[in-house]
Amino acid sequence: MEALKQELKEKIIAVLNLEDINLEDINDNDPLFGDGLGLDSIDALELIVMLDKDYGIKLVDPKEGKVIFQSIETMGNYIKENRTK
Amino acid sequence: MTAKKTYIQSFCSIQNNEIILNGETVFNTEPTVFSDFSKKAYQNFEMNYPKFFKMDSLSKLAFLGAEILLRKEIDATKENNIALLFANKSSSLDTDVKFQNSISDKENYYPSPAVFVYTLPNICLGEISIRHQLKSENSFFIFEAFNPVFMVNYANVLLNTKKAEKVLCGWVEYYNEEYKAFLYLVGTEGNTEHQKETVEKLYNK
Numbered sequence: 001m002e003a004l005k006q007e008l009k010e011k012i013i014a015v016l017n018l019e020d021i022n023l024e025d026i027n028d029n030d031p032l033f034g035d036g037l038g039l040d041s042i043d044a045l046e047l048i049v050m051l052d053k054d055y056g057i058k059l060v061d062p063k064e065g066k067v068i069f070q071s072i073e074t075m076g077n078y079i080k081e082n083r084t085k
Numbered sequence: 086m087t088a089k090k091t092y093i094q095s096f097c098s099i100q101n102n103e104i105i106l107n108g109e110t111v112f113n114t115e116p117t118v119f120s121d122f123s124k125k126a127y128q129n130f131e132m133n134y135p136k137f138f139k140m141d142s143l144s145k146l147a148f149l150g151a152e153i154l155l156r157k158e159i160d161a162t163k164e165n166n167i168a169l170l171f172a173n174k175s176s177s178l179d180t181d182v183k184f185q186n187s188i189s190d191k192e193n194y195y196p197s198p199a200v201f202v203y204t205l206p207n208i209c210l211g212e213i214s215i216r217h218q219l220k221s222e223n224s225f226f227i228f229e230a231f232n233p234v235f236m237v238n239y240a241n242v243l244l245n246t247k248k249a250e251k252v253l254c255g256w257v258e259y260y261n262e263e264y265k266a267f268l269y270l271v272g273t274e275g276n277t278e279h280q281k282e283t284v285e286k287l288y289n290k
Contacts, residue, residue: 016139042202
């Protein structure tokens, strides 16, 4: 799980072009949206694409994203339980 | 209606790894790719706006020019009625091609929302408006080449009909690592008369 969380942080920085953010700036339980990393709605869509492309998870209901994308911790748990690749 | 005289208050050009403001070089780098040049310029002018890195190249180019001309112009305590009048030749083709390439493989079909949102040339106007909190008139036109007659007339109409207090005009062309931006601010006060010949001369400098 630790390796997966590290991988997620690296992917998020790369995919969302967070040039000013380092791996150590992202704590496992920090909120990804709002006051945390300050991601926006386009970033949320990009994360949905990433789940599909890299982990074979298709989010049928985008509202699920609110819970799944709360933090690196919640993303990691969801991917661990639902990944198909 | 008597048309008031209008003036070019400041101007800026960006090309060949160099930024020139009012005729003087304010930033340059060794020859490099645009992503590297634009990042260094962003850092040099301490723009402190992380969303910059999410923009496509056309938006970065327009954003840099606007930032340099507007940073001393914007009064955050009041509404700034600065219209945006932009144009270019290649529209958003650079990003359009990238997006097309990203969806051309049916076996690997993952359209990127972050790329897709920039497949319109006027998105860069939105980025500038958000940054400077502008709720003003804005238009983006596509021309075969820089068209000073149109730009001068359009900006003058905006000023003379009081649709705007100032107009930020810009030619922002980007395609496949070739780029040129020429932006200038027009208002009803100043020393340099806003005429086709002057605009043309400054563009070709």
